[in-house]
Amino acid sequence: MCGFVCRLTRGLHVVLCRTGMLSKAGVLRIFSQTELGSFALTSRFSWNVIANTSTFPRGFSHTVALNTAVLLRARRMTEKPPAKHCCSAGVGTGESCASSPHVKRVAIEGNIAVGKSTFARILQAENKHWEITPEPLSEWQNIQTTGEPSKKSQQNVSNLLQMMYQDSSRWSYTFQTYSCMSRIKAQLKPVSSRLLNLVQPVQIFERSVYSDRYVFALNMFNMGSINDTEWAIYQDWHTFLVQEFGKRLELEGIIYLRAQPQVCKERLSRRARPEEKGITLEYLETLHTQHENWLVHKSTQVHFEHLRKVPVLVLDVDDDIQNNREYKMQIITQVKNYVSSLWAS
Ligand SMILES: Nc1ncnc2c1ncn2[C@@H]1O[C@H](COP(=O)(O)OP(=O)(O)O)[C@@H](O)[C@H]1O
Numbered sequence: 001m002c003g004f005v006c007r008l009t010r011g012l013h014v015v016l017c018r019t020g021m022l023s024k025a026g027v028l029r030i031f032s033q034t035e036l037g038s039f040a041l042t043s044r045f046s047w048n049v050i051a052n053t054s055t056f057p058r059g060f061s062h063t064v065a066l067n068t069a070v071l072l073r074a075r076r077m078t079e080k081p082p083a084k085h086c087c088s089a090g091v092g093t094g095e096s097c098a099s100s101p102h103v104k105r106v107a108i109e110g111n112i113a114v115g116k117s118t119f120a121r122i123l124q125a126e127n128k129h130w131e132i133t134p135e136p137l138s139e140w141q142n143i144q145t146t147g148e149p150s151k152k153s154q155q156n157v158s159n160l161l162q163m164m165y166q167d168s169s170r171w172s173y174t175f176q177t178y179s180c181m182s183r184i185k186a187q188l189k190p191v192s193s194r195l196l197n198l199v200q201p202v203q204i205f206e207r208s209v210y211s212d213r214y215v216f217a218l219n220m221f222n223m224g225s226i227n228d229t230e231w232a233i234y235q236d237w238h239t240f241l242v243q244e245f246g247k248r249l250e251l252e253g254i255i256y257l258r259a260q261p262q263v264c265k266e267r268l269s270r271r272a273r274p275e276e277k278g279i280t281l282e283y284l285e286t287l288h289t290q291h292e293n294w295l296v297h298k299s300t301q302v303h304f305e306h307l308r309k310v311p312v313l314v315l316d317v318d319d320d321i322q323n324n325r326e327y328k329m330q331i332i333t334q335v336k337n338y339v340s341s342l343w344a345s
């Protein structure tokens with residue numbers, strides 16, 4: 001038999017017949033045949049991730065029809081060097097990593113001060129197979145700037161969270177660019193080796209690139225804090241980046257923590273974060289509505305096919321989870337059952 005056996009995904013072995021000359025790097029694309037006879041790109045892998053590429057042909061351009069109506073085509077692509085480590089790969093190589101297939105990724109979503117961080121800590125303590133990635137709040141509160149040109153060496157710190165609450169029309173768009181970028185980085189962070197060695201590991205993110213758009217940015221736009229032009233630009237780059245990073249930003253599950261806005265207001269006041277002292281009940285109500293529209297009524301227009309299919313676990317957390325052991329165990333059981341269902345699917 002001519003060619004190589006490449007393990008592309010779990011359980012899928014592909015025989016590549018070769019023609020042509022040698023190449024060191026490239027991208028392998030898998031196309032599925034559609035009913036109309038055309039081919040849709042389903043996966044893309046950096047060659048150096050799947051095999052020793054020194055044996056691949058230069059200028060390789062070849063098509064192999066497999067008996068499962070899957071067409072394989074490999075093409076030399078030298079513009080973008082393949083990443084050294086699949087999980088730190090750049091834009092455009094997203095599918096090469098497809099994250100770790102045996103780690104489930106779940107986001108905790110919910111209104112401000114509903115109790116996401118508290119809940120995340122409870123989950124972390126409950127199950128060592130669940131690892132939490134907190135929301136990058138401190139990054140938003142501590143942006144290193146160089147200050148005035150005359151004081152170049154002096155480092156200043158900007159608190160973008162505070163700036164956004166103090167002058168929302170000036171800073172909301174800037175805030176969403178930064179919050180979204182930091183969420184992308186958080187979601188792309190490689191899975192820890194500790195987690196990778198566990199059975200049925202789960203990566204839990206506090207919020208996601210999706211609530212950034214379908215809750216906050218949309219809300220800011222509806223409130224007039226983000227104008228038409230900013231909204232168009234935000235949506236353009238958001239769609240582009242989410243599509244480019246592909247599977248690496250996808251979630252397998254969403255846990256929606258829900259409480260009445262009034263309850264969130266009370267918890268917010270108790271927490272007393274200085275930047276948030278101007279937050280009104282009305283603002284929390286609009287955010288509540290955005291969550292409900294996106295995750296419960298499904299009336300928000302979402303732009304990513306996979307996101308529409310993500311199963312959502314809704315947990316009502318109006319009651320005190322911290323000081324009521326029975327209630328806490330009941331909620332944890334719901335999460336365990338939900339996570340088990342993700343593994344079963
Ligand atoms: N279920 C709950 N019942 C009562 N208080 C809670 C509950 N969950 C969180 N809190 C309290 O509410 C405040 C906000 O919680 P936090 O976890 O910081 O919210 P979030 O991360 O959603 O902004 C904290 O003071 C926390 O102790």
Ligand SMILES: Nc1nc2c(ncn2[C@H]2C[C@H](O)[C@@H](COP(=O)(O)O)O2)c(=O)[nH]1
Nearest residue numbers: 111112113135137175179212216217276
């Ligand atoms: N305008 C936006 N504000 C956001 C966004 N994500 C979080 N936030 C604010 C809300 C809180 O004041 C603070 C932290 O949120 P918690 O709910 O975790 O306490 O940051 C956003 O995308 N846009």
